[in-house]
Amino acid sequence: MRSRIPTPSRLAAVAVAAGVVGTLAWVPTAVAADKYGPGFQIPDSEGHAASSHIGAYGPPGLRVWGDNETYCADPSRRGPDAAGGYFGPKPVSQWTSSETGQKVPDANVAYASYIIGKYGQTHSDAQAAAVDAATYELLAGGTYGINGSRGKQRLSYPNVSANSRSMAMGYLAEAKKLAGPYELHVRPKVKETTEGTKVTVDVDVTSKLSGEHIPGVKVDLGADSSKGSVTTGGDGRASWTFTASKTGTTAVKGTATGLPGSQLKTLDPHDKRAQRMLLAGDTTTAQDSADVTVKPATGGVEIHKKDPEGSRLVGVSFQLLDSAGKVVKEGKTGKDGVLTFEGVAPGKYRLHESSTGDDIHELVPDQDVLIVAGQSGSAKPITVIDPFKDAELVLKKVDKATGKPLANAVIEIDADDVDGAGKHKPGKKITDVTTGKDGLAKLKLGVDVKAGSAYWAKEVKAPAHYQLNSTPERFLAKAGAVVNLTLTNDPIPATMRVLKTDKESGKVLGGMGFDIATVRVDPSGNKVPGTKVASGTTGADGKSQPIKLDATVEDGIEYLLTETKAPDGYDKLARPISFTARADSEVTVRAQDSKLPTPPTPPTPTPSTPGSTPPPAKGGGTPPETPSSGSLAKTGAEMAPWAAGGAAALLAVGGGTVWMTRRRQQSPANAGNSPQE
Known part of the structure; x- marks a missing residue:
């Protein structure tokens, strides 16, 4: 808004200031406002210092309308x-922007009225500037919008509070949520009651635009001779209680006061070239009423609430329903486990328990109650006992080593019993459960006492390929709780035996000694024997005794068989035989050896004729000495050809084959080993 034009001397001073700063652009600064009202004097849009104002017009500055603060509505017009x-x-x-020439949304008018009405009547410079900026955003728009070029400029002058922009943004967000027009809702909790009883009335105030509840609103209330007031809380709600003092129809009336105005109050200038002004501090009200029918009081009922152990139950909710199912009374048991309904018209009603107040008791079925005229509830109290809720058993069956879920395990559930020595043991059978594909079985179990009831779980049929775990497991089932119980199984061990045969003829061989070891990978990545787990010897039929080995159900466990002693006349295996043992299966490892090669018979030397002379050596010299009868064969470089052949045979002997048979189902072959069947 432009308020005045600077004098030539002021412009000259500006020029001098610009020359002093050299190449830096000169930006006029805002100065504290006291002439126009709360806010700040700022340069106008053309840069004339102190020629405009951001904030309110009014006390302690220029009085536009008495003690009210006012705000400009037309940025480009005169002040x-x-x-x-x-x-x-x-x-x-309705409002048409003098800046854009366009009608602004009706909601913007309501938002502006809210902000000016709630925050405009202030002597705070920062707050007044924020209200002014928010008003221009809603009613002027264009470059004067809060993110428009002039709108940003007005809030960015050094003397304008740095908080004004964030305050303005907060006012805009709040207005969109809480701006009027408003509705007051007065809602008695009952439409009918009896004389002398207390009636609670819920009240709330909402925005018609957003539907939001409005906090901090004072509401004056009255019903017959009862008067009072409440203030809505942070959730925009409050409640008020009065006593129905006479029979008939009682009107409950409410008036919400002090709400921010929901219509703009404008001041039109005598000179139309000047701005229209908006009046701050405007408030509005909202009203509502509701009727309550008051009937004569005639009787009551008193409820005593307990559990099966006789303990009093606190916080249990009950409703008293008439023949049409309409709620006549409702409430909760107190610390003594007692709830009393009084002032009930005579007749037959249904007592309905709507909540036990905890997680361990079950609701009881409805029951009929007869209300007698002139009879209080304490004359004939009713005792209602809530049973304990069932517990839920979630039983999980898994492989002990891998944790894999196991299906088709049959588990017997037994009651708890105590023997003559006071020791707990499984008692009467309750039922059987069978685990599914996920290894789970679920069952509801009754609970007799608050501390819980004990049960036993015992496996009577194991999953395929697993050993039966017949050790019973005791567990405690508590009312309304989930009991998670995990039972484990070990796989049935694999059975392994060795069959020793001649590699060429297939003849069975006894006397083979062997070790069974786990597999270890050496630094070079080769599989070598690890921990020794068993050893044995083949008998005359070429077979070893069966050996039990740890195994898993699917992948199995890999082992290495190393021959420690070969049958007589045979060489040992050149390398270990790898095989895989799977649970509940029998593995046969056939180890094949080759016979040791038989050395050839050396030729018999021809004896020389007595007295004869050996032939001379080539080239002359003394002929070689003829060995005498019975001398040892020569070694070293003069080794006979058959000896070299025998050494080669030692490197080639050894071999094996693996058969595996599962007792209940066929297992896949041992990948990477010798063939399996």
């Missing part, structure tokens, strides 16, 4: 000091 006075305030619900 209120050039208006020549203003006509009295009038309400408007």
Whole structure:
């Protein structure tokens, strides 16, 4: 808004200032406002220092309309000091922006009214500037919008509070949520009651635009001779209680006061070239009423609530229903486990338990109650006992080593019993459960006492390929709780035996010694024997005794068989035989050896004729000495050809084959080993 034009001397001073700063652009600064009202004097849009104002017009500055603060609505028009006075305030619900020439949304008018009405009547410079900026955003728009070029500029001058922009943004967000027009809702909790009883009335105030509940609103209430007031809380709600003092129809009336205005109050200038002004501090009200029918009081009922152990139950909710199913009374048992309904018209009613107040008791079925005229509830109290809720058993069956879920395990559930020595043991059978594909079985179990009831779980049929775990497991089932019980199984061990045969003829061989070891990978990545787990010897039929080995159900466990002693006349295996043992299966490892090669018979030397002379050596010299009869064969470089052949045979002997048979089902072959069947 432009308030005045700077004098030539002021412009000259500006020029001097610009020359001093050299190449830096000169930006006029805002100064504290006290002439126009709360806010700040700022340069106008053309840069004339102190020629405009952001904030309110009014005390302690220029009075536009008595003690009210006012706010400009037309940015480019003359200020209120050039208006020549203003006509009295009038309400408007529509607005056309003098800046854009366009009608602004009706909601913007309501938002502006909320902000000016709630926050505009202030002497805070920062708050007044924030209200002014928010008003321009809603009613002027264009470059004067809060993110428009001039809108940003007005809030960015050094003397304008750094908080004004964030305050303005907060006012805008709040207005969109809480701006009026408003509705007051007065809602008695009952439409009918009896004389002398207390009636609770719920009240709330909401925005018609957003539907949001409005906090901090004072509501004056009255019903017959009862008067009172409440203030809505942070959730926009409050409650009030009065006593129905006489029979008939009682009107409960409420008035919400002090709500921010929901219509703009404008002041039109005498000189139309000046700005229209908006009146701050406007408030509005909202009203509502509701009727309550008051009938004569005639009787009551008293409820005593207990559990099967006789303990009193606190916080149990009951409703008293008439023949049409309508709620006549409702409430909760107190610390003594007692709930009393009084002032009930005579007749037959249904007592309905709607909540046990905890997680361990079951609701009881409805029961009929007869209300007698003139008879209080304490005359004939009713005792209602809530049973304990069932517990839920979630039983899980898994492989002990891998944790894999196991299906088709049959588990017997037994009651708990105590023998003569006071020791707990499984008692009467309750039922059997069978685990599914996920290894789970679920069952509801009754609970007799608050501390819980004990049961036993015992496996009577194991999953395929697993050993039966017949050790019973005791567990405690508590009311309304889930009992998670995990039972484990070990796989049935694999059975392994060795069959020793001649590699060429297939003849069975006894006397083979062997070790069985786990597999270890050496630093070079080769599989070598690890921990020794068993050893044995083949008998005359070429077979070893069966050996039990740890195994898993699917992948199995890999082992290495190493021959420690070969049958007589045979060489040992050159390398270990790998095989895989799977649970509940029998593995046969056939180890094949080759016979040791038989050395050839050396030729018999021809004896020389007595007295004869050996032939001379080539080239002359003494002929070689003829060995005498019975001398040892020569070694070293003069080794006979058959000896070299025998050494080669030692490197080639050894071999094996693996058969595996599962007792209940066929297992896949041992990948990477010798063939399996």
